[in-house]
Amino acid sequence: MKNTISQRVADFLKNFPPFSFLKQMDLEIISEQITIIYKEKDSVVFALNEETHECFYVVHKGAVALRADQHSDIMDMCDEGDIFGLRPLIANENYKMEARAYEETILYAIPINVFRPYALEKKAVGNFLIESFASNTLNPFSKSHRGKLYGEEIEADTKLLDLQEVKYSKKIISCSSSTTAKEAAEIMLNKNVGAILVVENSLPIGIITDKDLRNKIVTGAFPITTLASEIMTAPVITYPTKMTITQAQMAMMKSDISHLCITVDGTINSKAVGMLSKHDVMVSIGNNPAVLLRAIKRAKKFKKIKLIRAGILHLLQGYLDQNIPMTLTSKIISELNDACTKQVIGIVLKKMDSQPPVKFSWLALGSQGRSEQLLQTDQDNALIYEDVAEELEEATKKYFLELATRINKGLFDIGYEYCPAEMMASNPDWCLSLSECKNKVHHWITNTGKNEVLLSFIFFDYSLAYGDSDLVNNLSDFIFEDVKANPTFYIHLVSGALQSQSPTGFFREFLLEQDGAHKDFFNIKNRALMPLADAARVLILSHSVKSISNTAERFEKLAELEPANSELYLACAYSYKALLKFRTKQGLLHNDSGQYISLDTLSKAEKIKLKSTFKTIKELQEIIRIRFNASNIL
Amino acid sequence: MNFLTKINTFLLELLGKSDTSLDDGIQGNIDSTRFVVLDTETTGFDYENDRILCIGAIVLQNYRIPIQESLEVYIQQEHYNKATAQIHGILRESVLNRPNELEGLQQFIDFLGDSIIVAHHTFFDISMINKALERNGLPKLKNKTLDTANLYKKTLLYSPLLVRKESYTLDELADKFDISKKDRHTAMGDAYITAIAFLKILNKLKEKKGFSLQQLFKY
Numbered sequence: 001m002k003n004t005i006s007q008r009v010a011d012f013l014k015n016f017p018p019f020s021f022l023k024q025m026d027l028e029i030i031s032e033q034i035t036i037i038y039k040e041k042d043s044v045v046f047a048l049n050e051e052t053h054e055c056f057y058v059v060h061k062g063a064v065a066l067r068a069d070q071h072s073d074i075m076d077m078c079d080e081g082d083i084f085g086l087r088p089l090i091a092n093e094n095y096k097m098e099a100r101a102y103e104e105t106i107l108y109a110i111p112i113n114v115f116r117p118y119a120l121e122k123k124a125v126g127n128f129l130i131e132s133f134a135s136n137t138l139n140p141f142s143k144s145h146r147g148k149l150y151g152e153e154i155e156a157d158t159k160l161l162d163l164q165e166v167k168y169s170k171k172i173i174s175c176s177s178s179t180t181a182k183e184a185a186e187i188m189l190n191k192n193v194g195a196i197l198v199v200e201n202s203l204p205i206g207i208i209t210d211k212d213l214r215n216k217i218v219t220g221a222f223p224i225t226t227l228a229s230e231i232m233t234a235p236v237i238t239y240p241t242k243m244t245i246t247q248a249q250m251a252m253m254k255s256d257i258s259h260l261c262i263t264v265d266g267t268i269n270s271k272a273v274g275m276l277s278k279h280d281v282m283v284s285i286g287n288n289p290a291v292l293l294r295a296i297k298r299a300k301k302f303k304k305i306k307l308i309r310a311g312i313l314h315l316l317q318g319y320l321d322q323n324i325p326m327t328l329t330s331k332i333i334s335e336l337n338d339a340c341t342k343q344v345i346g347i348v349l350k351k352m353d354s355q356p357p358v359k360f361s362w363l364a365l366g367s368q369g370r371s372e373q374l375l376q377t378d379q380d381n382a383l384i385y386e387d388v389a390e391e392l393e394e395a396t397k398k399y400f401l402e403l404a405t406r407i408n409k410g411l412f413d414i415g416y417e418y419c420p421a422e423m424m425a426s427n428p429d430w431c432l433s434l435s436e437c438k439n440k441v442h443h444w445i446t447n448t449g450k451n452e453v454l455l456s457f458i459f460f461d462y463s464l465a466y467g468d469s470d471l472v473n474n475l476s477d478f479i480f481e482d483v484k485a486n487p488t489f490y491i492h493l494v495s496g497a498l499q500s501q502s503p504t505g506f507f508r509e510f511l512l513e514q515d516g517a518h519k520d521f522f523n524i525k526n527r528a529l530m531p532l533a534d535a536a537r538v539l540i541l542s543h544s545v546k547s548i549s550n551t552a553e554r555f556e557k558l559a560e561l562e563p564a565n566s567e568l569y570l571a572c573a574y575s576y577k578a579l580l581k582f583r584t585k586q587g588l589l590h591n592d593s594g595q596y597i598s599l600d601t602l603s604k605a606e607k608i609k610l611k612s613t614f615k616t617i618k619e620l621q622e623i624i625r626i627r628f629n630a631s632n633i634l
Numbered sequence: 635m636n637f638l639t640k641i642n643t644f645l646l647e648l649l650g651k652s653d654t655s656l657d658d659g660i661q662g663n664i665d666s667t668r669f670v671v672l673d674t675e676t677t678g679f680d681y682e683n684d685r686i687l688c689i690g691a692i693v694l695q696n697y698r699i700p701i702q703e704s705l706e707v708y709i710q711q712e713h714y715n716k717a718t719a720q721i722h723g724i725l726r727e728s729v730l731n732r733p734n735e736l737e738g739l740q741q742f743i744d745f746l747g748d749s750i751i752v753a754h755h756t757f758f759d760i761s762m763i764n765k766a767l768e769r770n771g772l773p774k775l776k777n778k779t780l781d782t783a784n785l786y787k788k789t790l791l792y793s794p795l796l797v798r799k800e801s802y803t804l805d806e807l808a809d810k811f812d813i814s815k816k817d818r819h820t821a822m823g824d825a826y827i828t829a830i831a832f833l834k835i836l837n838k839l840k841e842k843k844g845f846s847l848q849q850l851f852k853y
Binding site (some may be wrong): 005011034036039061108109403418421423429454455 | 796797831
């Protein structure tokens with residue numbers, strides 16, 4: 001029976017092949033017989049050798065990982081609009097691989113017997129299915145097939161470079177032979193590309209690159225009104241659509257060029273279908289932060305940034321595997337994560353109806369503010385804006401709330417979960433004018449209770465993620481002055497910092513979670529990382545050191561400021577980095593935040609290393625307890 | 635009754651709770667239970683005077699929603715309210731061959747069976763339906779009910795930092811869970827959003843101690 005949901009399903013499907021080849025009416029009939037399936041993260045859709053289901057699947061939301069079996073590497077990742085589980089449609093045998101929800105996922109199950117007639121009738125549908133089937137069956141090089149079926153992706157696997165198909169840009173920036181050099185340069189500027197194709201009847205007849213413009217126009221050899229046909233490089237070097245990354249690299253080196261033109265049959269006598277730049281090749285290799293950074297800055301859609309973030313995680317994994325110092329690793333990864341946030345904000349600002357009425361700053365709070373957020377965790381952020389005249393207050397607040405709501409959604413779309421405590425700029429409590437913010441902070445400092453300590457713990461680790469730095473400096477100065485004037489605040493902060501749960505019990509055994517979903521896991525965040533971060537914050541605040549929010553850096557600064565304790569502080573810095581590395585590795589391993597560690601997975605050596613950091617924590621807490629003893633302060 | 639159950643019942647009585655009312659009809663587990671997730675569009679919020687224009691109901695069983703088994707029934711009503719028509723967009727004559735209230739209700743009752751009803755602000759929908767049943771000389775619904783507005787609150791963090799609201803709208807749930815608000819304010823569209831929200835809520839509650847179907851009714 002046709003109804004609102006089947007319409008909704010049909011509307012989704014019509015955007016993706018092979019459904020896009022079908023008539024709307026047929027699609028609606030099929031949609032009426034679909035089952036919507038919810039899969040929680042890590043649950044199995046079908047297992048290896050399982051008898052085939054009577055349907056195949058389309059991912060509506062989330063992602064599904066295809067593996068040869070439970071323990072092998074991911075062969076393919078299907079996300080929104082991708083189809084999988086086609087075996088029953090084509091072959092009458094059990095599944096040859098396993099499909100498992102990589103994240104929380106909603107699937108559409110399409111009954112084979114309903115769909116088969118359409119596949120047989122429409123050639124395009126059948127061909128597409130067969131091609132898809134071939135590409136995600138047991139095929140060691142299946143990754144190389146992904147580009148054509150699953151849209152643009154950042155390939156992160158470097159092992160099969162010479163077999164991977166390269167991803168070229170399908171949007172061709174072109175002009176005609178009668179375009180002037182000036183116009184061509186304007187198009188290139190607008191589209192942010194380094195080369196433009198000169199075409200005639202869809203056939204490529206030449207190419208103009210940055211280099212041509214530099215050598216021929218900027219030198220004054222030709223005026224800027226010269227026609228494209230006179231300054232272009234011709235003939236164009238063309239290649240067919242199917243080439244591997246290595247082939248592309250070789251081709252560029254061989255002819256000493258930075259752009260390849262992709263045509264239907266690989267010759268200049270067929271239609272141009274794409275362009276491949278050196279940059280595209282570098283992105284495909286995906287192991288270079290500079291390239292990733294450039295890709296982020298070019299991204300115009302949230303979805304694109306989400307894909308790039310997969311590349312960032314891969315880079316992180318590589319750094320950890322190669323034992324690159326944690327300081328450097330976290331710097332680079334944080335830099336890339338910050339760039340993603342900036343880009344999201346940039347995109348949102350462009351889409352707003354009007355410019356921000358006054359200056360504002362977007363603050364990253366908590367671990368992101370401390371540049372310690374290597375994995376995707378929750379978002380914690382706040383927005384502060386310049387004070388405005390009273391009559392404008394309401395309208396200004398409304399504008400920034402709307403802005404923040406969209407930014408929060410954008411960050412969610414690229415993979416940052418919403419903060420469960422609503423500590424986000426879209427919450428009116430965290431979208432404040434500078435003076436409102438000062439009032440709030442002043443209230444915490446002068447009326448300190450347990451909650452105020454908790455709030456200051458998270459808020460005081462802010463760092464500027466986007467926008468105006470004067471506002472933030474102004475706020476920081478205010479906080480230091482206010483804390484100095486109200487020394488009792490330290491006592492509260494210290495007692496808060498000392499309250500963290502102890503990592504080990506009486507017999508130096510690890511204290512594990514007692515119940516809940518993480519029973520018998522070790523909570524590395526609450527029991528080891530937080531005590532160090534909390535202590536560093538109190539100490540650095542007491543020295544009025546501005547703009548260092550990273551915990552390890554804070555300890556290094558403290559070692560400098562207090563030579564007597566420098567050894568302990570350096571040990572703390574080291575421990576913190578070691579713990580962060582533990583957490584990050586665990587997180588990558590389990591595709592989560594890494595907060596809970598299963599001790600069984602640790603080696604004896606790792607356990608000893610972990611325990612040695614706990615000793616440092618105890619010593620540090622002792623120092624604080626004595627230094628900020630109430631009687632010593634007042 | 636064996637000894638342990640007796641003690642259990644005794645303890646529950648001490649706490650002022652009755653065990654029997656809960657156990658009744660909610661044996662079994664979440665995976666196999668048939669839930670019917672529903673929403674009604676009405677001419678207004680007055681139980682006595684307003685009427686149901688449309689019931690949208692979908693079956694949710696074993697984390698699956700078979701579209702074919704869903705029910706979307708528009709009901710012919712004499713009473714009409716221009717103000718609410720702007721929200722749900724159901725015009726008086728826009729759907730041909732609408733069943734009358736009795737026929738619509740019968741279709742719904744057959745569809746419902748003894749499933750557990752899930753809705754957002756369930757009390758409203760159930761009250762509207764029960765009033766309609768009463769008008770047509772039919773007995774009230776006896777089904778167990780769950781309310782996503784209530785269950786959602788149980789997924790929220792217990793933290794002094796989080797200011798909880800008294801009540802959360804379906805829009806708020808859709809935003810939080812990233813569910814498209816397409817077809818919002820149609821009975822079926824809202825039922826679908828409610829169903830996905832319900833699934834996501836279950837997923838969150840699963841992390842809690844002692845999670846079970848029975849537990850859902852105690853929240």
